[in-house]
Amino acid sequence: xxxxxxxxxxxxxxxxILALALVVFMDSLVIQLAFFGALTLSxxxxxxxxxxxSSHRLILPFLISLSLxxxxxxxxRINTQDGNPxxxxxxxxxxxxxxxxxxxxxxxxxxxxxxxxxxELLNLPLKIGLMKYVILGKILFSNAFNSxxxxxxxxxxxxxxxxxxxxxxxxxxxxxSAVLAxxxxxxxxxxxxxxxxxxxxxxxxxxxxxxxxxWYQNLGFIVLVTVATMIxxxxxxxxxxxxxxxxMIVFIALHAGSKAGALAGGIGSAIADLxxxxxxxxxxxxxxxxxxxxxGLGHKSxxxxxxxxxxxxxxxxxxxxFLGEWALPQLGKAVAIAxxxxxxxxxxxxxxxxxxxxEAAKYLDI
Amino acid sequence: MLEEFILYNLDSTQRSVFIEExxxxxxxxxxxxxxxxxLSGGQKVLVMCLCALLSPAxxxxxxxxxxxxxxxxxxxxxxxxxxxxTGRQITYSEDKHDN
Amino acid sequence: xxxxxGTHKIWQDFSLQVVSNLNFGEGLIHLKGPNGAGKSSxxxxxxxxxxxxxxxxxxxxxEQQMQLQITAVKAYASLMKPRMRIESEADAVDYLLQDLLRxxxxxxxxxxxxxxxxxxxxxxxxxxxxxxxNYCLVFSAHSQLFPEANxxxxxxxxxxLSLVDVVTD
Numbered sequence: 001x002x003x004x005x006x007x008x009x010x011x012x013x014x015x016x017i018l019a020l021a022l023v024v025f026m027d028s029l030v031i032q033l034a035f036f037g038a039l040t041l042s043x044x045x046x047x048x049x050x051x052x053x054s055s056h057r058l059i060l061p062f063l064i065s066l067s068l069x070x071x072x073x074x075x076x077r078i079n080t081q082d083g084n085p086x087x088x089x090x091x092x093x094x095x096x097x098x099x100x101x102x103x104x105x106x107x108x109x110x111x112x113x114x115x116x117x118x119x120e121l122l123n124l125p126l127k128i129g130l131m132k133y134v135i136l137g138k139i140l141f142s143n144a145f146n147s148x149x150x151x152x153x154x155x156x157x158x159x160x161x162x163x164x165x166x167x168x169x170x171x172x173x174x175x176x177s178a179v180l181a182x183x184x185x186x187x188x189x190x191x192x193x194x195x196x197x198x199x200x201x202x203x204x205x206x207x208x209x210x211x212x213x214x215w216y217q218n219l220g221f222i223v224l225v226t227v228a229t230m231i232x233x234x235x236x237x238x239x240x241x242x243x244x245x246x247x248m249i250v251f252i253a254l255h256a257g258s259k260a261g262a263l264a265g266g267i268g269s270a271i272a273d274l275x276x277x278x279x280x281x282x283x284x285x286x287x288x289x290x291x292x293x294x295x296g297l298g299h300k301s302x303x304x305x306x307x308x309x310x311x312x313x314x315x316x317x318x319x320x321x322f323l324g325e326w327a328l329p330q331l332g333k334a335v336a337i338a339x340x341x342x343x344x345x346x347x348x349x350x351x352x353x354x355x356x357x358x359e360a361a362k363y364l365d366i
Numbered sequence: 367m368l369e370e371f372i373l374y375n376l377d378s379t380q381r382s383v384f385i386e387e388x389x390x391x392x393x394x395x396x397x398x399x400x401x402x403x404x405l406s407g408g409q410k411v412l413v414m415c416l417c418a419l420l421s422p423a424x425x426x427x428x429x430x431x432x433x434x435x436x437x438x439x440x441x442x443x444x445x446x447x448x449x450x451x452t453g454r455q456i457t458y459s460e461d462k463h464d465n
Numbered sequence: 466x467x468x469x470x471g472t473h474k475i476w477q478d479f480s481l482q483v484v485s486n487l488n489f490g491e492g493l494i495h496l497k498g499p500n501g502a503g504k505s506s507x508x509x510x511x512x513x514x515x516x517x518x519x520x521x522x523x524x525x526x527x528e529q530q531m532q533l534q535i536t537a538v539k540a541y542a543s544l545m546k547p548r549m550r551i552e553s554e555a556d557a558v559d560y561l562l563q564d565l566l567r568x569x570x571x572x573x574x575x576x577x578x579x580x581x582x583x584x585x586x587x588x589x590x591x592x593x594x595x596x597x598x599n600y601c602l603v604f605s606a607h608s609q610l611f612p613e614a615n616x617x618x619x620x621x622x623x624x625x626l627s628l629v630d631v632v633t634d
Contacts, residue, residue, distance in 0.1 A: 067459050128373075128375075136375065147533065151533065151540075152490050155537050155540075157540075158538065159564045159565040159568045162524070162568070163568055176408075177543075177544045178540070181537045181539035184536050184540055201373070201624055204375040206422070212587055213449075264594055356544065357544075360544045363542070363543035363550045364539060364540070364543050
């Protein structure tokens with residue numbers, strides 16, 4: 001089967017599942033259960049039990065806290081959509097439906113990614129101006145995942161890291177330095193590989209202009225945010241996972257400005273969400289894009305601006321997610337509440353970590 | 367491998383020539399799905415040379431080419447360049463420092 | 466620290482057969498053998514795992530290709546106090562040695578320094594002699610860097626097996 005046909009069919013399948021499970025039959029518990037069964041069986045067949053299980057590890061804490069919030073709604077007899085107080089039974093049943101909806105969205109995307117590999121994109125009839133993003137993207141993602149392991153290895157062998165009893169700030173800084181090393185590596189790779197790609201295009205594809213180095217610098221930033229969001233998923237009580245995505249967004253915005261911050265924040269985070277928590281992806285695209293935009297206003301300003309704009313940016317992120325999740329019918333107020341605490345922690349860590357990286361950058365050539 | 371074919375703008379004829387030439391030199395048959403990481407350093411240099419020589423580029427500049435090849439491969443590459451490099455400008459440069 | 470005699474499986478298709486117990490105590494130990502005999506694998510897959518996360522020792526590791534290690538150290542040195550700018554391999558090596566001195570002064574432990582065909586062996590050895598008592602420097606090199614070192618020889622028997630033994634004078 002040609003790549004184009006395979007890609008089109010897989011995309012059609014995904015969109016159909018999403019339309020049915022997330023929109024048309026959103027409130028039908030029976031249909032959600034049916035989808036859950038079908039998707040689970042398909043994934044078990046395609047991926048095997050071990051991989052299927054590991055892909056659920058990350059969403060489990062979030063689902064647990066979400067269920068607890070619905071239980072709380074029942075205990076507090078929160079009003080339902082018709083305005084009447086809801087019982088525990090009502091909210092638990094409603095909650096189960098929403099939890100299944102969430103899981104089904106994850107499984108649907110996992111199915112899609114099982115059918116399609118990155119290399120299929122290379123077979124598409126894209127012009128070189130677009131294809132270069134696919135080629136460089138693949139190189140940078142693979143480089144990032146490989147490098148991070150080596151970086152943490154080398155840093156663990158720095159003598160100060162071998163002392164026992166390190167305080168939390170010390171351990172946080174150590175993690176941060178690994179992320180910083182990744183940033184350095186990827187910045188260099190995107191520059192070297194990107195300019196090489198531009199050279200090939202100029203020489204071998206006459207008539208295609210390459211523009212400035214902005215495209216590969218921005219792509220490097222996008223990959224950095226995606227990887228920073230995905231590589232350190234530490235599940236925390238309260239749901240979701242703690243990651244260095246916002247640290248990266250704050251840093252990139254301060255270092256390179258609003259456009260880079262918005263692109264890296266919005267697209268980079270949304271890609272990570274598609275791979276882990278797809279239901280959040282549309283909100284993420286907008287909210288984290290705006291976060292990057294706002295933080296980036298600190299790029300050209302003075303000391304106070306470099307403090308206030310990132311602060312405003314992360315505050316916007318927390319508020320944006322809360323409102324967005326509350327408003328989206330597939331998520332709703334339970335999700336908004338379950339996620340609020342996590343996002344506040346993310347925001348604080350992002351602000352502190354991002355600014356720490358920005359200070360450190362004075363000692364480096366990025 | 368496919369990425370290289372795309373970047374160097376090799377059409378299907380040129381891709382076939384590439385695969386044939388590479389196989390005749392190394393006894394390894396590559397295809398578009400091949401992962402280049404399994405190749406040795408010298409073989410990777412060969413891939414780059416062949417791609418450049420078969421591409422539509424009108425000028426090729428090799429940096430540190432001879433430095434990165436052992437004597438056997440050096441002769442093979444010289445042969446390739448003389449056969450496939452006609453009609454375009456080919457230049458070389460080598461860095462002075464080692465490592 | 467003793468590496469026991471016996472067969473140690475390193476990779477799916479490669480093992481090292483240690484003929485007699487290998488003793489890693491204070492002093493210099495030279496790993497000898499041709500390329501591909503398993504010296505690097507011995508360092509990273511047998512020795513280093515026993516030293517990492519071990520509260521009894523400090524360990525340092527230097528590779529020949531230091532690019533990624535330099536980046537890792539560079540990032541660390543720009544965030545941790547005392548902040549330092551790292552430009553070259555020599556800077557990174559110096560930083561690591563100074564850091565070892567810092568932690569050693571606060572809490573002395575025997576120190577293992579592993580060097581895999583590193584270009585900085587002499588510099589490192591000089592520093593250790595002056596500043597760190599009780600160290601074990603394990604290095605692989607093709608030349609006779611330190612004649613007084615004890616030697617361990619790696620001898621390839623087949624593509625999937627190498628013999629490892631102490632050289633007795």
